[in-house]
Amino acid sequence: MKNSPKIALIGNPNAGKSSLFNSLTGLRQKTGNFPGVTMDKLIGKWNLDKGVQAEILDLPGIYSIYPKSVDEQVVINILANPQHPDYPDIAIVVADASNLKRNLLLFSQVRDLGIPTVLALNMIDVAENSGIVINSVKLARELNVEIAEVNAKKGIGLNGLRLAVNKTLETRFNSNDSLPVEYSKELVEEIRENYGETDDYHALLWLSEHDNLKQFSTEQRVGFDKLQEKYGWNSKKFQAQETVSRYAVLNEIVDACLHQVPVEDQPITTWTDRLDKVFLHRFWGYFIFLGILFLMFQAVFTWAAYPQDLIDNGVANLTEYLKNTLPESQLVNLLTDGLIAGIGGVVVFVPQIVFLFLFISLLEETGYMSRVMFIMDKLMRRFGLNGKSVVPLISGVACAVPAIMSTRSIGSWKDRLITIMVTPLMSCSARLPIYTVLIALVVPEKSTLFGIFSLQGVALFGLYLLGFFMAIFTAWLLKIILNTKERSYFIMELPSYKGPRFKHILMTLLNATKAFVFEAGKIIVAISIVLWVLASYGPGDAMQQAEAKIKATYPQLSEAELQNKIASEKLEQSYAGYFGKTIEPIIKPLGYDWKIGIALITSFAAREVFVGTMSTIYSLGGEVDDENTTIVNRMRAEINPDTGKPMYDTALGFSLLIFYAFAMQCMSTLATTYRETKSWRYPTIQFVYMSGLAYVAAFIVYQILK
Amino acid sequence: MKTVADLKIGERGVIVGFSDELLSLKLLEMGCLPGTQVTMTHIAPFGDPIAVKVSGYVLSMRKDEASTIIIA
Numbered sequence: 037m038k039n040s041p042k043i044a045l046i047g048n049p050n051a052g053k054s055s056l057f058n059s060l061t062g063l064r065q066k067t068g069n070f071p072g073v074t075m076d077k078l079i080g081k082w083n084l085d086k087g088v089q090a091e092i093l094d095l096p097g098i099y100s101i102y103p104k105s106v107d108e109q110v111v112i113n114i115l116a117n118p119q120h121p122d123y124p125d126i127a128i129v130v131a132d133a134s135n136l137k138r139n140l141l142l143f144s145q146v147r148d149l150g151i152p153t154v155l156a157l158n159m160i161d162v163a164e165n166s167g168i169v170i171n172s173v174k175l176a177r178e179l180n181v182e183i184a185e186v187n188a189k190k191g192i193g194l195n196g197l198r199l200a201v202n203k204t205l206e207t208r209f210n211s212n213d214s215l216p217v218e219y220s221k222e223l224v225e226e227i228r229e230n231y232g233e234t235d236d237y238h239a240l241l242w243l244s245e246h247d248n249l250k251q252f253s254t255e256q257r258v259g260f261d262k263l264q265e266k267y268g269w270n271s272k273k274f275q276a277q278e279t280v281s282r283y284a285v286l287n288e289i290v291d292a293c294l295h296q297v298p299v300e301d302q303p304i305t306t307w308t309d310r311l312d313k314v315f316l317h318r319f320w321g322y323f324i325f326l327g328i329l330f331l332m333f334q335a336v337f338t339w340a341a342y343p344q345d346l347i348d349n350g351v352a353n354l355t356e357y358l359k360n361t362l363p364e365s366q367l368v369n370l371l372t373d374g375l376i377a378g379i380g381g382v383v384v385f386v387p388q389i390v391f392l393f394l395f396i397s398l399l400e401e402t403g404y405m406s407r408v409m410f411i412m413d414k415l416m417r418r419f420g421l422n423g424k425s426v427v428p429l430i431s432g433v434a435c436a437v438p439a440i441m442s443t444r445s446i447g448s449w450k451d452r453l454i455t456i457m458v459t460p461l462m463s464c465s466a467r468l469p470i471y472t473v474l475i476a477l478v479v480p481e482k483s484t485l486f487g488i489f490s491l492q493g494v495a496l497f498g499l500y501l502l503g504f505f506m507a508i509f510t511a512w513l514l515k516i517i518l519n520t521k522e523r524s525y526f527i528m529e530l531p532s533y534k535g536p537r538f539k540h541i542l543m544t545l546l547n548a549t550k551a552f553v554f555e556a557g558k559i560i561v562a563i564s565i566v567l568w569v570l571a572s573y574g575p576g577d578a579m580q581q582a583e584a585k586i587k588a589t590y591p592q593l594s595e596a597e598l599q600n601k602i603a604s605e606k607l608e609q610s611y612a613g614y615f616g617k618t619i620e621p622i623i624k625p626l627g628y629d630w631k632i633g634i635a636l637i638t639s640f641a642a643r644e645v646f647v648g649t650m651s652t653i654y655s656l657g658g659e660v661d662d663e664n665t666t667i668v669n670r671m672r673a674e675i676n677p678d679t680g681k682p683m684y685d686t687a688l689g690f691s692l693l694i695f696y697a698f699a700m701q702c703m704s705t706l707a708t709t710y711r712e713t714k715s716w717r718y719p720t721i722q723f724v725y726m727s728g729l730a731y732v733a734a735f736i737v738y739q740i741l742k
Numbered sequence: 743m744k745t746v747a748d749l750k751i752g753e754r755g756v757i758v759g760f761s762d763e764l765l766s767l768k769l770l771e772m773g774c775l776p777g778t779q780v781t782m783t784h785i786a787p788f789g790d791p792i793a794v795k796v797s798g799y800v801l802s803m804r805k806d807e808a809s810t811i812i813i814a
Contacts, residue, residue: 104768272763280770312784411786411787525768527772528802530793
């Protein structure tokens with residue numbers, strides 16, 4: 037036996053795969069990437085025997101080995117290719133005992149691929165509650181497999197599973213060459229001659245799925261096409277026949293091993309039935325959905341504010357402490373104004389990200405999310421979307437990157453593409469601090485609407501709605517432009533409601549936060565440092581002469597005002613100032629000056645940099661007095677040199693808000709779109725469309741309000 | 743020809759075949775086999791999609807998809 041055998045967890049969605057994975061590995065898990073795709077790969081360690089530590093891979097849920105969507109394709113790319121680095125030494129197929137037949141279909145396919153397989157029978161309690169009693173000893177004999185009864189959620193039966201795995205690893209496993217369906221042996225022989233020694237089922241899988249399998253070159257694919265033609269092969273027909281005959285075999289076995297006890301009080305109404313009466317109701321269904329969304333926004337914007345304030349103050353105190361204790365030098369300035377300001381800007385997002393992912397994973401865990409898809413499908417379809425687009429759109433409020441990745445479960449390419457294209461228009465959490473700062477500047481704090489809603493809150497909500505409606509409108513445009521005949525479908529399971537698995541949610545939150553802090557953090561910190569350098573140094577000696585020049589021009593000014601003038605003159609003469617000035621003519625019609633120009637340039641790669649840049653620009657040099665410490669106060673004090681009135685008036689504020697609501701300023705999103713669509717065309721369209729939209733909309737807003 | 747799309751809530755039928763070859767594979771994999779009983783359980787607020795109980799669980803699909811499942 038190998039010292040670290042590779043185990044793959046395979047099963048239908050909702051069969052309890054992830055629960056089992058968490059029970060087996062606990063905290064000893066890490067995320068990685070499947071080669072070539074950005075899907076998260078979860079790998080964990082499991083002590084199998086003395087000195088034997090297995091590596092467990094949690095694969096996305098599938099119903100059969102014939103993929104219908106991109107996330108299912110990932111599994112098949114591994115299982116179809118014995119040379120794949122993730123190809124398992126042994127597979128644990130997790131089956132939902134309350135729906136045995138359908139779960140065993142996948143089991144029988146995996147086993148016929150020649151992969152040593154153990155069957156983990158999960159949710160026996162659920163089956164028993166509906167009167168199903170399974171004779172698992174007999175089932176094991178009939179299927180010729182080791183079976184372990186487990187309760188994945190509670191972590192019961194893991195030792196039995198360990199025994200079953202060890203036993204299966206020790207016995208030599210014979211692949212099955214008597215498939216329950218008819219096919220041409222000559223055809224298989226010819227595939228072997230051309231593509232290498234393999235078992236019959238692998239050969240047939242290659243033949244029918246070759247177009248989507250990564251392991252084959254274009255040349256090899258053409259070869260498969262020729263074979264299909266020569267033998268008059270129809271993949272869909274074969275797969276349908278195979279499925280029917282597999283079920284025929286399984287039917288007999290399951291009927292012999294399963295005993296249906298009549299349950300009292302037939303027909304039973306389960307909790308799921310009762311809840312669905314409300315959640316799928318024509319009025320209450322939507323009402324509750326809106327209520328949950330509202331609660332989610334409350335959490336993100338109100339509850340998260342407390343920990344965010346703590347973080348903000350912590351960072352401010354740290355900066356002040358360092359500035360007071362360390363000797364004054366450029367290096368200290370880089371540390372405080374560049375690095376710590378940058379890191380603080382990242383960490384301050386964490387409470388919001390945690391709340392958002394908490395809600396989204398709760399909704400998914402409990403099974404409620406599929407109800408939302410169910411009641412939203414008809415509405416979404418009018419705009420070229422799909423009931424399943426609801427999840428990416430909602431997740432887009434957190435971050436477009438995971439949101440775009442979650443489109444993989446959408447089976448239709450057209451629906452998926454449209455969802456990917458419009459998701460970045462949803463206002464993500466990176467836009468939130470920009471909204472917060474700008475709204476604080478232009479919307480009076482004490483004003484209320486109808487005396488209850490704060491006007492600032494209403495403005496914020498309005499921006500989110502604006503993003504949503506623009507996404508829907510764009511989807512509708514794309515639907516008309518694309519106008520493909522491809523059929524989309526919506527065949528999916530409505531799982532029974534389940535209590536959330538807190539451990540699983542905890543892991544999700546941990547992984548999401550880690551990914552955000554490290555992935556986004558790297559970019560933000562790098563840009564903060566570059567920006568600090570660009571703003572602190574300039575071409576020639578104009579910066580050095582700034583002080584003398586200002587002192588000569590304004591001899592009557594007080595010391596504090598003088599310092600401010602000098603600081604702004606220095607910034608103007610810096611490299612950053614030059615860049616800002618260069619683009620000033622383009623952004624002038626939107627009401628922006630060169631300082632905002634600097635912020636636009638720096639937030640080109642990641643919009644969350646805006647606030648940081650503003651802090652950097654307005655805090656460089658200049659004495660920090662008590663009243664002017666926050667960025668909002670500093671921006672409020674800024675005077676427009678042309679008019680002599682405050683710079684950040686209503687027109688400029690809303691123009692900036694609209695610009696940031698629509699503009700595509702996120703390299704990570706563009707990169708994700710590229711990876712998910714495998715083409716530069718779509719991220720390019722996304723970038724041009726969104727930036728154009730932002731410019732035009734901001735222009736209109738500024739010219740009207742001016 | 744009666745299909746699943748014609749069922750009212752609570753009504754049952756037994757699957758006898760499919761009228762769309764491409765969809766049939768997906769439906770088969772999801773447990774909609776000829777000879778299996780289907781019961782209409784939910785119809786979404788705007789009349790589409792629908793959900794049926796089949797092989798011991800609830801499966802949702804659009805109305806035009808349901809109309810490819812022929813029942814008796």
